[in-house]
Amino acid sequence: MKKKKGNVAVSAAAAGPAPKKREPHGTARKRGRRSDAGDLISRLPDAILGTIISLLPTKDGGRTQALSRRWRHLWRSAPLNLQVSLCQNTAVPVPAARTIISRHAGPARRFCFPCLRAGRVTCAELESWLHSRALAGLQELDISYGHYSAPAGTSYPLPPSxxxxxxxxxxxxxxxxxxxxxxxxxxxxxxxxxxLSLLYVSISGKVFHGLLSACRSLESLYMSKFRSVDSLCVSSPTLRTIAFQGSAKVELVIEDAPNLERLLIPESERDDCVTIRVISAPKLKILGPYSPDFHKIRIFQGMMSPVSSANSMHTLKVLALRSSGHGLHTVLNVLRGFPCLERLYVIFYKHHEMDKKNEAWHDPLFPIECLKTYLRKVVLKSYVGYDEQQVGFARFFVLNAKVENRASRDAQFEFRSNCYWTDSQINKCIHDFSVADPFRHP
Known part of the structure; x- marks a missing residue:
């Protein structure tokens, strides 16, 4: 028996390893697919992997070097996404930024530096950074002195470099x-x-005009809290969106914007009186939201005349207004200036300074053209069903909005809970043209 066992052992060794157990049908194939799938991303070309890395926050992009030998060299050759800060978790501190800039071979995709006056970087060093090969070919620039800790009356000039x-x-x-x-x-x-976004900046009208003239392909412009004593005149053949947030005593004049489609007006922190004059914007379709109750925003069509039934914008299709809920007639008077309006948004808010006596009364003898022809959708945001004034808003449009000379008997009502309005919705759409209607709730 021992001999036989030995013979069997020798024979088995010579024949090779024992046959494997047969696995259920398809199991081996699935396991093979799983092992391949775990490494498919590493099979991509270096250029594609570099683009992926450049979209990550700075620290996360640097950590990809630890994934494998395949990834070790990619971050140093990928387009640089450098975010420098003193406290943010996803950004890198100034000493680390110096090291990255000295070693990275470039090019650069994005440079974010919101701590110019922190005392860690001089203008001369910043200029050397911008001259470095690490920031060559820069595509996105985000630079700031940081208003949150600026002493009152302090001036911080933008380095020319x-x-x-x-x-x-x-x-x-x-x-x-x-x-x-x-x-x-x-x-x-x-x-x-x-x-282009310009926020909390001091700029003269002449410099602003020169800056826009130098932008040959500009499509969107966001201006917020300007400090200027001059009118800001906009002439651009390429602009499609302008967002203008209230700045005290600053007048915005849209002189010539043949391709402008959206004029967005995020709410101001203060009750600043802002004047916007639209002289030539033949494709303007979307406007708002602004508050006609308090005349914070004054919209003019042409050089001198406010928008009205006698001086109307026939191109406008979407309008957003802010209302305290008491200003139905004020809203109706505004609608006279937009005879081809298709969608109206009214954002309700409470304002204790509203004086009902100052409201201009709507005269029913002078009908509102958009109610009879084009207006098909009215959205009331922050609507409270037990508020009589807001109920009056809804009732008026249901009874008076007509299409093809008939009342809205087939009107559809949709109620959503917790559908609050925030200006952050508008801010996200300023530079995003994939959103057709920036006031529409998702």
Whole structure:
């Protein structure tokens, strides 16, 4: 028996390993697919992997070096996404930024630096950064002095190098909390810049005009809390969206904007009196939201005349208004200036300073054209069903809005709970043209 066992053992060894157990049908194939799927992303070309890394926050992008040997060299050659800060978890501190800039081979996709005056970086060092190969080919720039800790009356000039060195390749720029220089260099040109945000800046009308003239491809412009004593005149053949947030005693004049489609007006923190004059915007379709109750925003069509039945905008299709709920007649008088309006949004809010006696009464002898022809959708936001004034709003449009000379007998009502209005919805849509209607709730 022992001999036989030995013979059997020798024979088995010579024959090779024992046959494996047969697995259920398809199990081996599925396991093979799973093992392949775990490594498919590493099979992508370096250029695609570099693009993926450049979309990650700075720290996360750097950590990809630890994934495997395949990924070790990618971050240093991928388009740089550098966010510098003193406290943010996803950003890197200034010393680490110095190391990255000295070692990265470029090019750069994004440079975010919201701590200019923190005392850690001088203007000379910032200029050397912008000259470095790490920030060559910069596409997105976000630079700020940070208004949250600025002493009152303090002025922080924007370093000229910020505009000069990155201008040829920029696609997106956000500049805030600084003073623009008295003049823009005549050689500055932004041939590719599409999206520009200027927040809490001090700028003269002349410099503002020169800046826009240098933007040959600009599609969206966001302006907030300007400090300027001049009128801000906009002439641009490419602009499609303008967002203008209240700035005390600043007048916005849209002189010539042949492709402007959206004029967005996020709410101001203060009751600033803002005047907007639309002289030439033949494609303007979307406007608001502004409050006609208090005349914070005054919309003019042409040089001098406010929008009215005698001076109307026939191109406007979507309008958003803020109302205290007591201003039905004020809203109706506004509608006279937009005879082709298709969608109306009314955002209700409470304001204790509302004086009902100052409201201009709507005269039913002068009908509102959009109610008879084009207006098909009215949305009341922050609607409270037990508020008599708001109920009156709804009742009026149901009884008086007509299409093809018949009352709205087949009107459909949709009620949503917790559908609150926030201006952050508008801010997200300023540079996003995939959103057809920025006032529509998801």
């Amino acid at each position: 910020v505009l000069l060195h990155s201008a040829p390749t920029l696609l997106v720029a956000r500049i805030s909390d600084c003073d623009f220089p008295d003049q823009i260099a005549p050689t500055v040109n932004f041939p590719l810049l599409k999206h």
